[in-house]
Amino acid sequence: MTTASGYNFAYLDEQTKRMIRRAILKAVAIPGYQVPFGSREMPLPYGWGTGGIQVTAAVIGPDDRLKVIDQGADDTTNAVSIRRFFARTAGVATTERTTAATVIQTRHRIPETPLTEGQILVYQVPIPEPLRWLEPRETETRRMHALADYGAMHVKLYEDIARYGRIATTYDYPVLVNDRYLMRPSPIPKFDNPKMDMSPALQLFGAGREKRIYAVPPYTKVRSLDFKDHPFAVQSWDRPCELCGATDSFLDEVVTDDRGGRMFVCSDTDHCGTRRDAAQEAAE
Amino acid sequence: MYVAVKGGETAIDNAHRLMAEARRGDPAVPELTVEQIANQLGLAVDRVMTEGSVYDRELAALAIKQAQGDLIEAVFLLRAYRTTLPRFGGSEPIDTGDMAIRRRISAAFKDLPGGQVLGPTYDYTHRLLDFALAAGGDPPPAALAERPVDAHMPRVADVLSQEGLIERDRPGEDEGPPCDLTRQPLEFPAGRDLRLQALARGDEGFLLSLAYSSQRGYGNTHPFAGEIRMGEVAIEFLPEELGFPIEIGTITVTECQMINQFKGTKDIPPQFTRGYGLAFGHAERKAMAMALVDRSLRAGELGEDVANPVQDEEFVLAHADNVEASGFVQHLKLPHYVDFQSELELIRRLRAAAIRREAAE
Amino acid sequence: MARTDMLLPGLADPVLDAQQIFRAVLDAMARPGTIVDLPSPPASPEPLDPATTAIVLALNDQETVVWLDDAADSEAVRQHLRFHCGSPLTADPAQAHFAIVGDIRAMPPLASFNLGGDEYPDRSTTLILQVPDLTGGTTWTLGGPGIRDRATLAVAGLPDGFRDQVIENHLGFPRGVDLIFTCGARATALPRSTRVEG
Numbered sequence: 001m002t003t004a005s006g007y008n009f010a011y012l013d014e015q016t017k018r019m020i021r022r023a024i025l026k027a028v029a030i031p032g033y034q035v036p037f038g039s040r041e042m043p044l045p046y047g048w049g050t051g052g053i054q055v056t057a058a059v060i061g062p063d064d065r066l067k068v069i070d071q072g073a074d075d076t077t078n079a080v081s082i083r084r085f086f087a088r089t090a091g092v093a094t095t096e097r098t099t100a101a102t103v104i105q106t107r108h109r110i111p112e113t114p115l116t117e118g119q120i121l122v123y124q125v126p127i128p129e130p131l132r133w134l135e136p137r138e139t140e141t142r143r144m145h146a147l148a149d150y151g152a153m154h155v156k157l158y159e160d161i162a163r164y165g166r167i168a169t170t171y172d173y174p175v176l177v178n179d180r181y182l183m184r185p186s187p188i189p190k191f192d193n194p195k196m197d198m199s200p201a202l203q204l205f206g207a208g209r210e211k212r213i214y215a216v217p218p219y220t221k222v223r224s225l226d227f228k229d230h231p232f233a234v235q236s237w238d239r240p241c242e243l244c245g246a247t248d249s250f251l252d253e254v255v256t257d258d259r260g261g262r263m264f265v266c267s268d269t270d271h272c273g274t275r276r277d278a279a280q281e282a283a284e
Numbered sequence: 285m286y287v288a289v290k291g292g293e294t295a296i297d298n299a300h301r302l303m304a305e306a307r308r309g310d311p312a313v314p315e316l317t318v319e320q321i322a323n324q325l326g327l328a329v330d331r332v333m334t335e336g337s338v339y340d341r342e343l344a345a346l347a348i349k350q351a352q353g354d355l356i357e358a359v360f361l362l363r364a365y366r367t368t369l370p371r372f373g374g375s376e377p378i379d380t381g382d383m384a385i386r387r388r389i390s391a392a393f394k395d396l397p398g399g400q401v402l403g404p405t406y407d408y409t410h411r412l413l414d415f416a417l418a419a420g421g422d423p424p425p426a427a428l429a430e431r432p433v434d435a436h437m438p439r440v441a442d443v444l445s446q447e448g449l450i451e452r453d454r455p456g457e458d459e460g461p462p463c464d465l466t467r468q469p470l471e472f473p474a475g476r477d478l479r480l481q482a483l484a485r486g487d488e489g490f491l492l493s494l495a496y497s498s499q500r501g502y503g504n505t506h507p508f509a510g511e512i513r514m515g516e517v518a519i520e521f522l523p524e525e526l527g528f529p530i531e532i533g534t535i536t537v538t539e540c541q542m543i544n545q546f547k548g549t550k551d552i553p554p555q556f557t558r559g560y561g562l563a564f565g566h567a568e569r570k571a572m573a574m575a576l577v578d579r580s581l582r583a584g585e586l587g588e589d590v591a592n593p594v595q596d597e598e599f600v601l602a603h604a605d606n607v608e609a610s611g612f613v614q615h616l617k618l619p620h621y622v623d624f625q626s627e628l629e630l631i632r633r634l635r636a637a638a639i640r641r642e643a644a645e
Numbered sequence: 646m647a648r649t650d651m652l653l654p655g656l657a658d659p660v661l662d663a664q665q666i667f668r669a670v671l672d673a674m675a676r677p678g679t680i681v682d683l684p685s686p687p688a689s690p691e692p693l694d695p696a697t698t699a700i701v702l703a704l705n706d707q708e709t710v711v712w713l714d715d716a717a718d719s720e721a722v723r724q725h726l727r728f729h730c731g732s733p734l735t736a737d738p739a740q741a742h743f744a745i746v747g748d749i750r751a752m753p754p755l756a757s758f759n760l761g762g763d764e765y766p767d768r769s770t771t772l773i774l775q776v777p778d779l780t781g782g783t784t785w786t787l788g789g790p791g792i793r794d795r796a797t798l799a800v801a802g803l804p805d806g807f808r809d810q811v812i813e814n815h816l817g818f819p820r821g822v823d824l825i826f827t828c829g830a831r832a833t834a835l836p837r838s839t840r841v842e843g
């Protein structure tokens with residue numbers, strides 16, 4: 001099946017899709033382990049979601065309904081561009097509703113609406129290696145993963161505590177998957193980390209430039225690293241979303257003037273919009 | 285009042301149209317043709333073909349036109365097109381010893397069989413802006429040599445290897461087919477096949493600076509430009525059903541063999557070693573830089589200290605690709621406000637704590 | 646002369662069928678113990694079941710090395726693989742990316758396949774095990790990734806000691822093989838991450 005553009009369904013050729021599918025199956029069987037794959041050069045720049053796009057292209061079919069978000073929003077330019085890419089090359093239905101989507105490709109957020117069984121969340125990953133800032137060498141980090149030698153990460157987090165009185169990592173906060181592999185959740189705020197734990201949805205991670213795919217199967221233990229005396233905690237705001245009144249969602253700070261004016265609104269545009277629609281209906 | 289950023293789709297379309305307009309420039313000025321670029325910006329085309337890993341002058345010229353002369357963007361366009369091409373197989377190794385020479389020089393010998401052939405080069409031009417060129421017009425015809433260049437010109441490295449003074453080329457027979465960097469992820473340590481592929485595709489500027497660093501004390505390889513040759517070589521392909529190779533065309537390549545000092549080890553007597561560079565078209569700077577970096581990356585294999593950036597395989601190979609580098613550097617343009625929000629919140633907390641501490645003291 | 650007249654067709658729609666088969670296998674692998682139906686099962690060369698053939702066609706090509714046990718090793722199967730996948734065959738289970746097992750009772754031990762390495766545990770064999778039935782055998786209780794509390798699996802026709810081998814395979818995690826059981830047009834999977842608890 002080809003689409004009007006003259007390219008194969010979902011752009012990638014079948015051999016490439018098979019290669020990616022095999023990598024995904026391995027990733028699911030070894031939760032949190034980064035499977036090297038023959039990432040292709042995509043018509044979008046590296047760093048702009050080429051890994052996520054390849055994973056989505058290998059997974060998606062005509063029965064799917066695709067949602068794409070960037071920073072939690074469906075209407076940011078890169079989300080629009082990626083959604084258009086699939087609408088054009090795969091002719092799939094798209095949606096902005098978290099609950100209506102079967103495949104959600106995301107950059108930097110997990111939707112606020114709890115995901116369900118049967119949904120697939122595809123993360124765009126810039127740097128997949130959680131140990132990269134501590135050890136730039138792939139040969140070394142690979143050995144550290146083989147030995148589950150993650151002491152260096154604990155030391156780094158503890159140095160934060162010694163220096164700042166708290167762990168100074170606020171996004172891309174390292175997690176331990178299935179009590180075995182240290183994993184980068186991609187640059188989501190640590191606010192979203194708890195959503196990964198025992199999620200009913202399948203979570204797939206694609207890093208195109210770094211040529212790695214990894215996965216967290218549904219109902220898999222995902223623990224954010226912490227210490228007994230410094231337990232993991234997420235960000236909180238002392239005010240609700242100014243648009244929908246939500247008190248439990250991640251808020252973006254919007255600069256409204258140059259005199260210190262700020263307003264705080266939901267980063268998840270679908271979540272915010274759905275709540276506002278419901279409030280309006282109730283009022284009518 | 286806060287208004288959510290909507291209408292991304294229209295904005296993107298408008299941006300593309302604006303870009304197309306900027307590319308075309310003043311419509312009163314005649315539009316460039318792809319043929320003009322392929323013919324008159326030949327060295328730019330060569331660079332885009334080399335780093336784009338596609339030997340096709342027309343496509344490379346189109347990419348340059350589309351990218352408004354931004355060569356890294358043109359490389360990207362060509363690569364993205366390359367991914368979609370079907371793959372029929374690998375050609376036989378080219379034989380640069382059998383090259384139809386257009387240029388061939390050696391810095392290591394005053395004269396040698398076949399002689400020094402200067403060919404087309406900027407090397408001895410004085411870099412004075414040529415205002416006559418601005419006016420246009422055809423150049424005077426180049427002089428014809430009194431006799432054609434020798435049909436066979438032995439490669440300098442082969443001349444040296446007859447005396448056993450230089451390491452032999454790796455036989456390569458038992459190594460199996462070479463890996464393909466565009467289909468398999470790079471793995472460390474990389475074999476020489478992957479290393480040379482990565483360097484050939486690597487950014488000329490990056491390799492140039494690394495090569496330069498090796499000449500300035502960050503990992504000296506004591507290089508001599510053993511030979512640089514440029515010309516046409518035949519491409520042969522072996523169809524399984526035929527059982528013998530057939531020629532499918534010729535391509536222009538530039539090859540550089542650096543000859544480097546090597547003091548030897550307890551197992552290997554002192555001898556010269558090689559660094560190898562090869563590029564599509566006429567690309568001497570690239571081929572020479574590549575040869576220096578190739579030799580530097582062999583430090584570990586030859587038992588030399590690995591102490592400098594140019595000798596560090598992971599550092600060099602992981603960062604040589606300008607399409608990867610350009611994408612990742614420029615992805616910082618994408619919205620990061622969720623992460624920034626997280627950092628804002630942290631900095632405010634840390635500052636508040638610091639100010640409280642100060643007040644208490 | 647190859648018996649091309651006997652050659653069975655591959656997937657009816659090589660693009661969309663492959664996608665749907667993959668999704669079924671992905672679902673099985675992501676939720677161990679879940680039995681999935683394989684959509685549009687293709688014509689199968691003797692003695693393969695449609696599910697076995699579907700998975701083989703959807704995932705294999707020139708880049709995957711395939712091992713066949715004696716029961717699955719027929720001329721029809723070889724021809725099918727050669728024509729539709731182009732996969733090289735190996736006689737050495739430790740070299741295989743995929744292994745197709747027609748008779749689970751006569752197969753070599755799981756440990757004789759490629760278990761991957763400590764640094765590259767993904768370089769391991771995926772086994773497609775064709776069994777008499779996916780239900781009705783001794784019930785195993787499963788736990789681990791993909792399973793909320795407990796799942797059960799009762800594949801029929803497993804040889805004595807197979808359960809011990811599966812437990813052993815899991816204990817070597819992250820090294821190990823991944824198992825896909827097939828019967829008729831259905832499949833279920835046991836990745837190496839799954840614990841057999843009872």
